[in-house]
Amino acid sequence: MTTPTILRPAAALDPSPDHAAAGTSGVARPVVALRGVGKVYPNGTAALRDVDLSLGEGEFVFLVGPSGAGKSTLLKLLIRDELPTTGEVILDGRDLARVPRRKVPELRRKIGIVFQDFKLLPARSVRENVAFALEVTGTPRGRIRPAVDRALAVVGLGAQADQLPPTLSGGEQQRTAIARALVHEPRLIIADEPTGNLDPLISWEILQLLLRINELGVTILIATHNAGVVTALRRRVVALEEGRVVRDEVGGYHRDD
Amino acid sequence: MTTPTILRPAAALDPSPDHAAAGTSGVARPVVALRGVGKVYPNGTAALRDVDLSLGEGEFVFLVGPSGAGKSTLLKLLIRDELPTTGEVILDGRDLARVPRRKVPELRRKIGIVFQDFKLLPARSVRENVAFALEVTGTPRGRIRPAVDRALAVVGLGAQADQLPPTLSGGEQQRTAIARALVHEPRLIIADEPTGNLDPLISWEILQLLLRINELGVTILIATHNAGVVTALRRRVVALEEGRVVRDEVGGYHRDD
Amino acid sequence: MFGFLRFVTFSVTRGLQGLRRNGLMTLAATATMLLMLLLLAGFWLVQAGLAAGVQYVEQKVEIVADLHDVAGAEGSLTVQAVALAADVAALPSVRSVAYVSKEEALARFRDRLRQRGQVDLTGFLDRNPLPASLEVKLVDPREYQPIVQLLQDRSRVVDDVVEVQKLVQQLTTVTGVLRTGGFVLLVLVGFVVLFIIVNTIRLAVVARREEIEVMRLVGASDAFIRWPFIFEGAFVGLLGAAAALAVLAVASGPVTDFMYGFFRILPLEFGSLQRDVVLLVVGTGLGVGVLGSWLSVRSYLTR
Amino acid sequence: MFGFLRFVTFSVTRGLQGLRRNGLMTLAATATMLLMLLLLAGFWLVQAGLAAGVQYVEQKVEIVADLHDVAGAEGSLTVQAVALAADVAALPSVRSVAYVSKEEALARFRDRLRQRGQVDLTGFLDRNPLPASLEVKLVDPREYQPIVQLLQDRSRVVDDVVEVQKLVQQLTTVTGVLRTGGFVLLVLVGFVVLFIIVNTIRLAVVARREEIEVMRLVGASDAFIRWPFIFEGAFVGLLGAAAALAVLAVASGPVTDFMYGFFRILPLEFGSLQRDVVLLVVGTGLGVGVLGSWLSVRSYLTR
Numbered sequence A, B: 001m002t003t004p005t006i007l008r009p010a011a012a013l014d015p016s017p018d019h020a021a022a023g024t025s026g027v028a029r030p031v032v033a034l035r036g037v038g039k040v041y042p043n044g045t046a047a048l049r050d051v052d053l054s055l056g057e058g059e060f061v062f063l064v065g066p067s068g069a070g071k072s073t074l075l076k077l078l079i080r081d082e083l084p085t086t087g088e089v090i091l092d093g094r095d096l097a098r099v100p101r102r103k104v105p106e107l108r109r110k111i112g113i114v115f116q117d118f119k120l121l122p123a124r125s126v127r128e129n130v131a132f133a134l135e136v137t138g139t140p141r142g143r144i145r146p147a148v149d150r151a152l153a154v155v156g157l158g159a160q161a162d163q164l165p166p167t168l169s170g171g172e173q174q175r176t177a178i179a180r181a182l183v184h185e186p187r188l189i190i191a192d193e194p195t196g197n198l199d200p201l202i203s204w205e206i207l208q209l210l211l212r213i214n215e216l217g218v219t220i221l222i223a224t225h226n227a228g229v230v231t232a233l234r235r236r237v238v239a240l241e242e243g244r245v246v247r248d249e250v251g252g253y254h255r256d257d
Numbered sequence C, D: 001m002f003g004f005l006r007f008v009t010f011s012v013t014r015g016l017q018g019l020r021r022n023g024l025m026t027l028a029a030t031a032t033m034l035l036m037l038l039l040l041a042g043f044w045l046v047q048a049g050l051a052a053g054v055q056y057v058e059q060k061v062e063i064v065a066d067l068h069d070v071a072g073a074e075g076s077l078t079v080q081a082v083a084l085a086a087d088v089a090a091l092p093s094v095r096s097v098a099y100v101s102k103e104e105a106l107a108r109f110r111d112r113l114r115q116r117g118q119v120d121l122t123g124f125l126d127r128n129p130l131p132a133s134l135e136v137k138l139v140d141p142r143e144y145q146p147i148v149q150l151l152q153d154r155s156r157v158v159d160d161v162v163e164v165q166k167l168v169q170q171l172t173t174v175t176g177v178l179r180t181g182g183f184v185l186l187v188l189v190g191f192v193v194l195f196i197i198v199n200t201i202r203l204a205v206v207a208r209r210e211e212i213e214v215m216r217l218v219g220a221s222d223a224f225i226r227w228p229f230i231f232e233g234a235f236v237g238l239l240g241a242a243a244a245l246a247v248l249a250v251a252s253g254p255v256t257d258f259m260y261g262f263f264r265i266l267p268l269e270f271g272s273l274q275r276d277v278v279l280l281v282v283g284t285g286l287g288v289g290v291l292g293s294w295l296s297v298r299s300y301l302t303r
């Protein structure tokens, strides 16, 4: 963070062509599948319309699209924070609408999610916010501390571990949210605009990290506006526009670069 | 917003060399001046160290630097949300530390500020959030409605005017915050990471807008990580690092591009 | 001038909006206000009833001086007794003096026996054994000492001052305790009410610190931040007071009947009770609402 | 098993943390709890005192049957009276029957006169005019009718059943009203207390909906979300109860002295009052704390 060296995307890239080639069809067993999904909010806004999408195990996918296109809505459907109006959302082979309420927490624990608005608890320190995700899911005390320290080191927040979120910079808050999503080593990571408040250097470091995690077989879905990163990585890109999938292919942020 | 055409920076640029040439010294009467400013937070974090900075009337300045460099802290000093530990912050010729508490609201009304965390009221609609800034400063009822409608149109939120912030997409929330900062036609606009949640297209539109406003003589200070925009515009860039000004010149996000 | 009008309109409108927007908070605060005001009014009424009862009883306190009873000397003794009565009546602490003749004393005794359903044995008597007496009523029953002294000094006329000391002392102790106890309880309940309402409003304001924060940062002056909350508090207070008065009005019929039946024995004077209750309830509601808001907002402004 | 232990530890720890972190909320809730519990305990004590007083008075209620008084026939009448007394005593609704002879009646009458400071005229009498009587005490004074009937039927022995009807009716009305009124008031105050405490806790939880939201999204099961809040509510309840008991303990000395002095006339039986108050205060505090938390959290879970 203190070194002004710039990690060039090309230098940092691990092309791993097997992932890059995964494409639309999802070669591996699909971890996530949306079939004809539509979402109309109670106020009448149609946020998603007839979306079909399937993510194979171990894929690394960007979700792009203009503001209000429905990216966050799609992510919310995956953790059953919202239910689809039409169609089905299938996670790990199970239709989320049919999962009983009691079983939902279990599902969510397999997912690490970075919220666009962070959703940190203002009265708890950075360390406690990250530990929170483990404590409330019943992780033994002894395993919490090392896991939290590791996650904080990975996002470069060791020094701020005992500050409260309101006393953090925007980027530090975002990194806390990322650390919390990683700490329980989920099999699927969903990140909503995880680098919006980060400078290019740290953005790249975070993406490097996600790529490394992806290499361990973790499926990763990132909604982002960071055109530079998306274009440089040349991974699978799903583009939404007004709630519809308008593109789904390996490439950059825009169709033609 | 719905047209996928991409406004190329060069095509959108109004070079207006008089602003671009303003440089460090601030040719015009300085609107904002920091002299030997240091800020140490109660927990001991030194967020700013010996910062000297002066913004001339009508300047357009980017504030860049890695996460935690002290950008937001500097902006908070300008609206007297925080007081400096050492040195003085001068706004419009007045030392903010010496302004009596009663006079602070008056000062703040001259400034339009976009907060990094938006600070929208969740229980009020978009329209009400924007109108709020006018109502609470005693603007006559009749003038509020048209001003609000204009501001919402400018950021492209006409259709979402009656939604509540929790039902908005991240970018829509950010644009609401921008509309609120613009609505009372301030003489100084301070924007903290105003495009972090916006797609490149809307980011460019917002910046175009700020440039146009700047042409009317409004001073503008933007803290941002958006390297593309900063580099393309080639305006005055102040770079912070660990609380110190490490660069202050016309140029791009990084020293050497 | 226009500015001020706009300011008031703004504050009132915002206050009302606040009420509507924060449904749960408003409901909780108003309900608390209602219940606490009812409690206060109830206690106040009981206290007022108690005070009226105590006053009535105190009015009944009298000093009775039995006069000498010498057969044949009735005439001269009566004259002296009447003179003494006039002397006593001249004292400022005396409300009234009544002379009760031997015949009247016997008549009263028979009445009492009849009332209590006891056997009337007076028919078997050959002569009236009861003495004549003076009955002195006091302005303040605690000041009985000098009058007793005066009566005892006239030993030519006065035979005995009947048991007055112990009786009056007991009675004034009891009524004093009732009066003080009732007042202390009323004050205590008042504090509880104040504390709890202020607390509830404070919690409601805490839940909206974001709003205050944004107003501050956007350049609202303290007045613009404070007054909407104060109006909101005032509305909550008035709502609670109105509800409490409505409940009291509905309940007053049966309660009055009951109280009246129960206290029939004491012709109590309640005077301006109704007006007092209305003032108490509305005043407390409004005052506490405003005070609660003021205090709660202040802690966010002085930063 | 280990998991459960971890769960409990987690919940208790978090609950305590919640208390510390939400200083203002905790303070407000605990203070409200304290005041409300004191109010409840106070009302309960007053109600208990009232009930004891009423019971004492009711025990005194008796039916008095004056017996025929024929000079010379005393012997045979006494035998019949004793037989009647045995019959009456056999009734299930009768607590006790006492035979009061003519001599005893006169002795009592003289005693009474002396006690009241009235002139004893009985010295002037040539013969005892008072009749012998039967005094019947009842288990429940409201069930006097059949006994009065029975006594009146035995007109050979019983001369008159003294004024019992009106007296008993009046008394049972009064005591009934006191009993019911006290109970109704206690229940009302109880509801006020419940409502206000639950409300306060609800406000405290509302202020932390963010926390619940994050827990939900991060995959915490309902139990992990709910129990820390419930423990927190329980702690608030226990804290409030402990404080209330402390206040009561400190106040009990003077208050008991005062009450004792005041009610000296009635040898009241308070029995297990102390234990009851402790149970009431702790039970209510704990119960309401837990209930309030449960209700408040639930509305955020069922989404």
Ligand SMILES: Nc1ncnc2c1ncn2[C@@H]1O[C@H](COP(=O)(O)OP(=O)(O)OP(=O)(O)O)[C@@H](O)[C@H]1O
Pocket: A041, A042, A043, A045, A046, A047, A065, A066, A067, A068, A069, A070, A071, A072, A073, A074, A116, B160, B163, B166, B167, B168, B169, B170, B171, B172, B197, B198, B199
């Ligand atoms: N709870 C809600 N109720 C009503 N409308 C909603 C709700 N949430 C989102 N919307 C609307 O649905 C549309 C899609 O929102 P969404 O948050 O999915 O966009 P997004 O792609 O994440 O945008 P951004 O890049 O700005 O975050 C927006 O127009 C938004 O106003």
Ligand SMILES: Nc1ncnc2c1ncn2[C@@H]1O[C@H](COP(=O)(O)OP(=O)(O)OP(=O)(O)O)[C@@H](O)[C@H]1O
Pocket: A160, A163, A166, A167, A168, A169, A170, A171, A172, A197, A199, B041, B042, B043, B045, B046, B047, B065, B066, B067, B068, B069, B070, B071, B072, B073, B074, B116
């Ligand atoms: N209220 C506070 N109390 C203590 N430390 C603080 C407080 N606010 C900020 N800091 C610390 O000061 C440093 C600078 O924070 P600041 O918010 O100014 O950074 P920034 O340049 O805006 O970063 P970003 O780009 O991530 O928003 C950070 O390390 C942060 O942890």
Ligand SMILES: [Mg+2]
Pocket: A071, A072, A073, A116, A192, B169, B170, B171
């Ligand atoms: Mg979004």
Ligand SMILES: [Mg+2]
Pocket: A169, A170, A171, B071, B072, B073, B116, B192
């Ligand atoms: Mg910042």
